[in-house]
Amino acid sequence: MQTDLAIIGAGPAGLSAAISATAAGLKVVVLDEQPVPGGQIYRNIETLAATRPAHLQWLGPDYAAGLPLLRHFHECAATYLPMAQVWQVGHDGRVYYRRNVANEGAVGIVHARKVLIATGAMERPLPVPGWTLPGVMSCGAAQTLLKASGLAPDGRFVLAGSGPLLLLLAAQLIRAGRPPAAILETSYDFWGALPHLPGMLGLPGYLLKGLGLLREIRAAALPFYRGVTRLEIKGRERAREIEFEVDGRSFIEAVDLVFLHQGVVPNGNLALSTDIRHHWDDLQKCFRPELDAAGRSSSDMVRVAGDAGGIVGAVGAAAMGEVAGLAAAADLGSIDAAEFESRAAAARQLLTRHRAARPFLDRLYRPRQQWVAPTDPDTVICRCEEIRAGDVRHLVAAQNCPGPNQMKSFMRCGMGPCQGRLCGLTAVELIAETRGQTPAEIGYYRIRAPIKPVTLGDMAALDVPSRHDAVNP
Amino acid sequence: MFKLLPESNPLAPAVTVVVNGRSVAVPQGCSAAAAMLMHGGGSTRTTPVSGEARAPYCMMGLCYECLMEIDGEPNQQGCLVIVREGMHINPQLGKPGVKP
Ligand SMILES: Cc1cc2nc3c(=O)[nH]c(=O)nc-3n(C[C@H](O)[C@H](O)[C@H](O)COP(=O)(O)OP(=O)(O)OC[C@H]3O[C@@H](n4cnc5c(N)ncnc54)[C@H](O)[C@@H]3O)c2cc1C
Numbered sequence: 137m138q139t140d141l142a143i144i145g146a147g148p149a150g151l152s153a154a155i156s157a158t159a160a161g162l163k164v165v166v167l168d169e170q171p172v173p174g175g176q177i178y179r180n181i182e183t184l185a186a187t188r189p190a191h192l193q194w195l196g197p198d199y200a201a202g203l204p205l206l207r208h209f210h211e212c213a214a215t216y217l218p219m220a221q222v223w224q225v226g227h228d229g230r231v232y233y234r235r236n237v238a239n240e241g242a243v244g245i246v247h248a249r250k251v252l253i254a255t256g257a258m259e260r261p262l263p264v265p266g267w268t269l270p271g272v273m274s275c276g277a278a279q280t281l282l283k284a285s286g287l288a289p290d291g292r293f294v295l296a297g298s299g300p301l302l303l304l305l306a307a308q309l310i311r312a313g314r315p316p317a318a319i320l321e322t323s324y325d326f327w328g329a330l331p332h333l334p335g336m337l338g339l340p341g342y343l344l345k346g347l348g349l350l351r352e353i354r355a356a357a358l359p360f361y362r363g364v365t366r367l368e369i370k371g372r373e374r375a376r377e378i379e380f381e382v383d384g385r386s387f388i389e390a391v392d393l394v395f396l397h398q399g400v401v402p403n404g405n406l407a408l409s410t411d412i413r414h415h416w417d418d419l420q421k422c423f424r425p426e427l428d429a430a431g432r433s434s435s436d437m438v439r440v441a442g443d444a445g446g447i448v449g450a451v452g453a454a455a456m457g458e459v460a461g462l463a464a465a466a467d468l469g470s471i472d473a474a475e476f477e478s479r480a481a482a483a484r485q486l487l488t489r490h491r492a493a494r495p496f497l498d499r500l501y502r503p504r505q506q507w508v509a510p511t512d513p514d515t516v517i518c519r520c521e522e523i524r525a526g527d528v529r530h531l532v533a534a535q536n537c538p539g540p541n542q543m544k545s546f547m548r549c550g551m552g553p554c555q556g557r558l559c560g561l562t563a564v565e566l567i568a569e570t571r572g573q574t575p576a577e578i579g580y581y582r583i584r585a586p587i588k589p590v591t592l593g594d595m596a597a598l599d600v601p602s603r604h605d606a607v608n609p
Numbered sequence: 610m611f612k613l614l615p616e617s618n619p620l621a622p623a624v625t626v627v628v629n630g631r632s633v634a635v636p637q638g639c640s641a642a643a644a645m646l647m648h649g650g651g652s653t654r655t656t657p658v659s660g661e662a663r664a665p666y667c668m669m670g671l672c673y674e675c676l677m678e679i680d681g682e683p684n685q686q687g688c689l690v691i692v693r694e695g696m697h698i699n700p701q702l703g704k705p706g707v708k709p
């Protein structure tokens with residue numbers, strides 16, 4: 137399939153880019169591994185609104201705001217490929233994908249003149265003892281089940297960790313009549329965030345919304361522990377209780393389920409696999425691609441928009457997508473520079489306001505060091521290969537291992553099917569702390585395509601060029 | 610571990626799937642992993658490394674904890690596979706293809 141612009145991700149960023157780019161005359165293909173468009177925030181919004189409208193009330197107005205965006209997307213001329221997992225993007229503009237339909241893997245290539253990566257965010261892992269037990273999931277998983285299938289946790293459960301999404305999920309579950317038994321907050325620093333407050337003032341509605349969520353949670357009168365210093369989930373074949381400490385006092389809650397969350401970071405493996413330049417963002421505590429204001433990266437072919445380029449939130453992601461779609465049209469000669477300036481002006485302003493508001497939130501919920509570099513040596517950090525925090529610390533100290541890629545030659549940390557998505561940032565923080573260096577100095581795993589499992593048969597079916605040709609500029 | 614909320618899919622039909630050999634109804638459009646979380650009990654796989662019990666963690670395609678056997682095919686990412694009438698969904702024990 138030939139196209140002008142291939143967009144990977146049908147969240148607010150990818151959808152807005154598709155709308156603005158098609159309006160500016162480009163041929164656009166949007167690929168997404170989910171069955172329906174909307175991304176993480178607007179997941180399943182159209183079906184949900186049609187089949188169980190009562191749930192819209194619980195999920196809230198920010199969720200319902202996805203409906204007009206999706207209507208515009210359906211009206212635009214973009215081609216949409218659902219259930220298409222993209223496993224490689226080449227600097228020659230080839231986008232390799234696999235349709236994820238049970239027993240019917242079908243592979244294909246989109247040949248594009250420009251590629252926009254809009255793969256969104258993922259939750260930062262919160263590795264604590266017992267987090268691999270069945271019954272422990274991420275807060276995002278609970279929210280996904282609520283949106284996608286109308287499923288709510290059954291039994292007694294707690295939410296633990298930090299970040300706005302944890303509070304949003306708590307409020308959504310309270311409204312749905314399934315309040316958590318307790319909320320255990322691990323990181324919160326109002327005084328540290330205060331100097332960034334002026335940046336928030338451009339979006340007064342956000343501040344009020346946040347306070348509104350807290351009020352709703354307080355009104356539900358459930359135990360809300362702030363300043364948790366230790367967390368441990370216990371059980372044999374599944375989670376049975378959670379032990380935690382606040383102000384030197386220990387508590388135990390019996391649980392059937394635990395939902396963990398520690399903010400969101402870019403879902404970066406696809407962007408990383410293209411070798412575009414990345415840098416460490418110390419406020420968001422993650423690596424992010426180096427981009428210009430229109431999402432252009434260090435490669436002429438590849439652009440990035442939305443949370444994949446650094447967390448900006450749903451509205452910011454949509455604004456950034458709109459600008460990136462127009463920039464692609466301008467770079468391909470479909471509109472001229474003056475036309476770009478006038479069409480992109482409003483979205484750029486909106487993006488600036490949302491970017492300015494981020495540091496307050498980033499700082500308010502910035503994870504404390506103990507939660508990103510576990511001190512308990514037995515805590516599993518690589519779920520796939522069952523590597524523990526102590527293994528990494530010991531290797532670094534004993535062998536003077538300088539970074540995550542060298543670590544891979546000693547142990548299989550980061551080499552399982554998830555390709556380091558769930559351990560990468562933890563490994564970097566552990567190595568940095570043990571060596572007394574910064575994560576920026578340590579660097580990240582070298583990520584290589586395919587970033588999703590593909591079979592040799594898939595490769596053969598496509599006549600894929602060697603890794604080197606396809607990935608490097 | 611999970612239950613349908615009231616008025617969950619009054620307008621959408623249910624699909625019958627076979628979880629752990631038992632026929633059960635799940636909402637149309639839900640994933641195989643969600644079907645397991647509704648009807649499959651606790652764990653959905655054991656790890657090839659130590660045999661530990663695990664279950665879906667992220668529900669968005671990142672962690673690969675939801676690897677399961679779907680219609681006899683091992684190593685399927687259950688959170689990204691949408692149920693179909695009559696689908697057989699089973700846990701994955703140890704290394705795929707190696708029966709313990
Ligand atoms: C689990 C979760 C829940 C969230 N819920 C909320 C919420 O309720 N409210 C809120 O304000 N913010 C929420 N956020 C934050 C939110 O993700 C963003 O602010 C917003 O959705 C970002 O939009 P985006 O377009 O950048 O990315 P996303 O909305 O994340 O969209 C990215 C899309 O890319 C697709 N994708 C990723 N990799 C590939 C690949 N290799 N091949 C094919 N497709 C791929 C994904 O399926 C996804 O649909 C959530 C984040 C997470 C991780």
Ligand code: FES
Binds near residue numbers: 668673
């Ligand atoms: S539950 Fe994480 S990949 Fe399916």
